[in-house]
Amino acid sequence: MTQKTVLNATHRELGARMVDFGGWDMPIAYGSQIEEHHAVRQAAGMFDVSHMTVVDLTGERTRAFLRHLLANNIDKLTKPGKAIYSCMLNERGGVIDDLIAYYLREDFFRLVVNASTRDKDLAWIEAQAAAFGVNVRERPEFAMIAVQGPAARDIVLGLLPDDSRVKVAKLGKFVAAEVEGPDGIPLFVARTGYTGEEGFEIIVPDTRAVQLWKALAEAGVAPAGLGARDTLRLEAGMNLYGQDMDEDVTPWEANLGWTVSLDEGRDFTGRAALEAQKNAGVPRTMVGLVLDEKGVLRHGQKVLSAAGEGEILSGSFSPTLNRAVAFARIPVGEPGDVRVDIRGREVPVRIVKYPFVRDGKPQDGIVI
Amino acid sequence: MSEIPGDLKFLKSHEWARVEDDGTVRVGISDHAQGQLGDLVYVELPEVGATVQAGHGTAVVESVKAASDIYSPVSGEIVEVNEALNDKPETINEDAYGEGWIFRVKVENRDELEDLLDADAYGELVENDD
Structure with missing residues (x-):
C-alpha cells in the first residue's frame, strides 16, 4: 500500500x-x-x-539509552533544543540508519529517522529501549x-x-x-x-x-x-542512507568518522567492531569525484583506481557546477589516475575534497 | 502536454520518426518521454556514417535522474546528428518534436515505417501510461 x-x-x-x-x-x-x-x-x-519518521523517547533513563544506542555522544547536548547528527549501528559496526536526535528535556528526546528504514528502525529502537525503561512513541x-x-x-x-x-x-x-x-x-x-x-x-x-x-x-x-x-x-556532501551507507558499511568507510565519538568508557552498540576495524586498518574509503567531460556519474558504475576497483555510490549531474559529481567507495591506498566505466567507456575523473558546494558557491578545487 | 504532430510515427519506446522531403528519416523522442525523463543534461550522439538497425540502441539521453537508450525506429545509415544538443541538451525538453531532434537516417527499407504507431495510436498509448 x-x-x-x-x-x-x-x-x-x-x-x-x-x-x-x-x-x-x-x-x-x-x-x-x-x-x-x-x-x-x-x-x-x-x-x-x-514521510520522515518522528520518534519521541521519554523516560528518566533516555539519555543513558541514547549513550548506548548512538555512535555520536549524546552528552554533547547540554541545552534544550540542541540536536546532534548520528549513526545508529549494529553489532558489526554497520549503519542501521543515520538520524538527528534532539534534546528537549532530560526525560524527553526526539529522533528524526529516515522513511525507508522506518520499520527496522522502530523495531531496533524498541528492542534496545526496553532495558532502559524508555518509552518509544512514533508521531505519525x-x-x-x-x-x-x-x-x-x-x-x-x-x-x-x-x-x-x-x-x-x-x-x-x-x-x-x-x-x-x-x-x-x-x-x-x-x-x-x-x-x-x-x-x-x-x-x-x-x-x-x-x-x-x-x-x-x-x-x-x-x-x-x-x-x-x-x-x-x-552537492552539499551529505550522505544518503541506502546509497552511500548501509548495514554492511561502517562510518569509517562512509566518511562519517566525524560523527563517531570514541569517548572513554561509553559502551555503544557497534563500538567494539569499529575499534577493531580501525586497529586492523579500514579497507575502503569514500571519496568525492568530479567528471570534467560530458556524461553523468550514476550509482553502481565501476570505479577503476590504482588501489583497486570501487563503485559510484550517489552520483548525479550537479546543476550548480554544470557537470557530474559523485561519491565513490574505493580501496584504501594511492588511487593514481581514477576512471569510471560509463557504458563500457573508461572516463577520467578527479578525486576532490567535498562538499562540492556550500552556501551557494562551488568550493575550492571543485571546478578547474 | 503539447499536441502530437500528425505526420509523426512512433515506437512504443517513445521515439518519433518523421519522413523528410528527401526521403531520410529524422528521429527524436516524444514530448511525453521528455516530460517523464525530466531535465536533460547530456546526449550521446551516434557517429555520422554509422549503420543503425531498427529497434537497436543508437543514442543515449541522460536526465538528472537517469540515462535512457534511444532506439532507432528504422534501419539505415546515420547521415546527420543534432550537434546543437551537445551544448544545449535541454532543447529536447523545450521542443521535442522540432529543434530537439536527435539524428537523421538514410533508410534502407521503407517498409519498416509501416511497423510504427501513428500519432493517434501513440497518443492512446501515452494516455494509458499516465
Whole structure:
C-alpha cells in the first residue's frame, strides 16, 4: 500500500510528477528539477519531508539509552533544543540508519529517522529501549516541511508572530524551538537541513500542514521536489542512507568518522567492531569525484583506481557546477589516475575534497 | 502536454520518426518521454556514417535522474546528428518534436515505417501510461 503525506493533494494540484519513494507517493519535481535546485541555492525552496519518521523517547533513563544506542555522544547536548547528527549501528559496526536526535528535556528526546528504514528502525529502537525503561512513541500525526535557501530564514521569520520570531531568530545551527506559528499553528522549528543552505526544518501537526505550506508559498517559497533535494544534498556532501551507507558499511568507510565519538568508557552498540576495524586498518574509503567531460556519474558504475576497483555510490549531474559529481567507495591506498566505466567507456575523473558546494558557491578545487 | 504532430510515427519506446522531403528519416523522442525523463543534461550522439538497425540502441539521453537508450525506429545509415544538443541538451525538453531532434537516417527499407504507431495510436498509448 503506497502511503501519502497530508500534502499529497497539494502536490498534485501543483502538477507535480509523483514517484514511489520508499513506499511513499512523493513529488519528484513540480516542473523543472534544475530550476527548483537553483531556487534553493539562490532564494528559497520548500520540501515536503513528512514521510520522515518522528520518534519521541521519554523516560528518566533516555539519555543513558541514547549513550548506548548512538555512535555520536549524546552528552554533547547540554541545552534544550540542541540536536546532534548520528549513526545508529549494529553489532558489526554497520549503519542501521543515520538520524538527528534532539534534546528537549532530560526525560524527553526526539529522533528524526529516515522513511525507508522506518520499520527496522522502530523495531531496533524498541528492542534496545526496553532495558532502559524508555518509552518509544512514533508521531505519525506530524508533517514536516523543510524551508531552505539564502532567503528562507527571513521568509520564515516574517511569517511568525513577534515573540516566536525573536525565539527562532536566536536559534543557533542545529538547534530547535517549539513556537507558535501563523494563526496559532504549533511549530517545532529546527535550524537544520539537507541542502547546504541556511533554513529550517519545521515539524507541524498534519492538520495544519497544508495551511503552513500555502502561507510559505504565498510568501515566495518555491515548492521543490525530491529530485532537487537529492542534487542539493549531494552537492552539499551529505550522505544518503541506502546509497552511500548501509548495514554492511561502517562510518569509517562512509566518511562519517566525524560523527563517531570514541569517548572513554561509553559502551555503544557497534563500538567494539569499529575499534577493531580501525586497529586492523579500514579497507575502503569514500571519496568525492568530479567528471570534467560530458556524461553523468550514476550509482553502481565501476570505479577503476590504482588501489583497486570501487563503485559510484550517489552520483548525479550537479546543476550548480554544470557537470557530474559523485561519491565513490574505493580501496584504501594511492588511487593514481581514477576512471569510471560509463557504458563500457573508461572516463577520467578527479578525486576532490567535498562538499562540492556550500552556501551557494562551488568550493575550492571543485571546478578547474 | 503539447499536441502530437500528425505526420509523426512512433515506437512504443517513445521515439518519433518523421519522413523528410528527401526521403531520410529524422528521429527524436516524444514530448511525453521528455516530460517523464525530466531535465536533460547530456546526449550521446551516434557517429555520422554509422549503420543503425531498427529497434537497436543508437543514442543515449541522460536526465538528472537517469540515462535512457534511444532506439532507432528504422534501419539505415546515420547521415546527420543534432550537434546543437551537445551544448544545449535541454532543447529536447523545450521542443521535442522540432529543434530537439536527435539524428537523421538514410533508410534502407521503407517498409519498416509501416511497423510504427501513428500519432493517434501513440497518443492512446501515452494516455494509458499516465
